[in-house]
Amino acid sequence: MVQHLHARLVCSGCKGELAQSDTALQCRRCQAAYTIEHRYVSMLDRREQVDRPSDWDRKAGEIRDYAEISNSLALSGIGRFATFLNYGYVPTGNEQHAAIEPDEVWNRNSVKLLLEVVGGTAIRERDVIDIGCGRGGNIAALHKYFKPLSMVGLDICPANIAYCSAKSRLTEASYLVGDAENIPFADESFDVVLNIESAHAYPNRARFYQEVYRILRHGGVFLYTELMLEEEVVQNVRLLEEAGLSVIRNQDVTSNVLLSCDENAEQRTGAQGIANNANASTKMEDINDFIALPGSKKYEEMKEGTRQYRMMNLVKR
Structure with missing residues (x-):
C-alpha cells in the first residue's frame, strides 16, 4: 500500500520529497517524519500541535468523536454495513443531476447523495481523491458505478482509515491518515476531488480550498457538499473563487436532505442504529445532532x- 502511494506523496508541511524506511517516511527538506502502520501511512504533521494549538484541539476533538463512533458501530455488530455517515438525499420536484440511479437497499439515500453531487462529471479512468472519506462508502460506490483509474481516501481519524484499509479489496483504492488543510500530495495530482459533509470541521476553510486548487489538475473538478449557516454561503463561495475555483453549480438541496433525515430516522434510532448505540457507548455530546435526527438542532x-x-x-480553469 505504501509503496503504491509513495511516488505520489509529499511532505504534508513543506511539500518536500519523501524518503522511505521500513517504519517511516521522512521529508528530505524539513526532516518531518510520518509513521507507516500495518495497512496505511499516517501523514499528519504533528508540529501543528505546537504551531497552531487551537486548530489542533478542534481537529483532535473530531478524531476522538469519530473514533468513538467507529468503536460503537463495531460493538453494535453493524459496523461492516455502516460505510456511510452522511445525511443522504431523497428526490423531490427540484432539479436532479444524477445520471445513475442507485440499486442499493442499505445506504441507498447516502449513495444517492453521492450520485447527485457527481452528476454528469466524468469519473471513469480518472484519478480521484475523497477528502474526509470516513468509512469508505464513497470510494466503494465510485468504483461500482464509475470505475476511476485510481482512488485515494484521506481522513484525519486513524480509526476510519484502519477500518477502510482492513475492509477494502480494491486494488485501485488506497487510504491514508491526513489533514485536509495539509494535503500530502504534489501539485496537480488529481482530476477529481470529492468532499462530502466534512469541511465544517476544518478550522481554516480558506486553506482547505487552496489545497484543493493546488492538487487539482487544470480542468479538474471539485465535488463538494456541506451544511452551512445561511450567512456562510456567500462567504464560502467567495473563498472558493479567491482560491481560483470557478463555480459551475451551487444548489440548495436542503429539502432533499431533510426528507432523507426523516426516512433514516427509524433505522438510525433502532436497536442497532448508530444513535442508540453511540448514545450508550460514547462521550459525544449529542449524536442526534451529529446525524441530524428530526428534532435535533441541525x-x-x-x-x-x-x-x-x-x-x-x-x-480549476
Whole structure:
C-alpha cells in the first residue's frame, strides 16, 4: 500500500520529497517524519500541535468523536454495513443531476447523495481523491458505478482509515491518515476531488480550498457538499473563487436532505442504529445532532432555513 502511494506523496508541511524506511517516511527538506502502520501511512504533521494549538484541539476533538463512533458501530455488530455517515438525499420536484440511479437497499439515500453531487462529471479512468472519506462508502460506490483509474481516501481519524484499509479489496483504492488543510500530495495530482459533509470541521476553510486548487489538475473538478449557516454561503463561495475555483453549480438541496433525515430516522434510532448505540457507548455530546435526527438542532435549523445544505461543482480553469 505504501509503496503504491509513495511516488505520489509529499511532505504534508513543506511539500518536500519523501524518503522511505521500513517504519517511516521522512521529508528530505524539513526532516518531518510520518509513521507507516500495518495497512496505511499516517501523514499528519504533528508540529501543528505546537504551531497552531487551537486548530489542533478542534481537529483532535473530531478524531476522538469519530473514533468513538467507529468503536460503537463495531460493538453494535453493524459496523461492516455502516460505510456511510452522511445525511443522504431523497428526490423531490427540484432539479436532479444524477445520471445513475442507485440499486442499493442499505445506504441507498447516502449513495444517492453521492450520485447527485457527481452528476454528469466524468469519473471513469480518472484519478480521484475523497477528502474526509470516513468509512469508505464513497470510494466503494465510485468504483461500482464509475470505475476511476485510481482512488485515494484521506481522513484525519486513524480509526476510519484502519477500518477502510482492513475492509477494502480494491486494488485501485488506497487510504491514508491526513489533514485536509495539509494535503500530502504534489501539485496537480488529481482530476477529481470529492468532499462530502466534512469541511465544517476544518478550522481554516480558506486553506482547505487552496489545497484543493493546488492538487487539482487544470480542468479538474471539485465535488463538494456541506451544511452551512445561511450567512456562510456567500462567504464560502467567495473563498472558493479567491482560491481560483470557478463555480459551475451551487444548489440548495436542503429539502432533499431533510426528507432523507426523516426516512433514516427509524433505522438510525433502532436497536442497532448508530444513535442508540453511540448514545450508550460514547462521550459525544449529542449524536442526534451529529446525524441530524428530526428534532435535533441541525435538523430544526434546516427546516427553519437558517442552515442550508449546499451541493456544489467547481472547476480549476
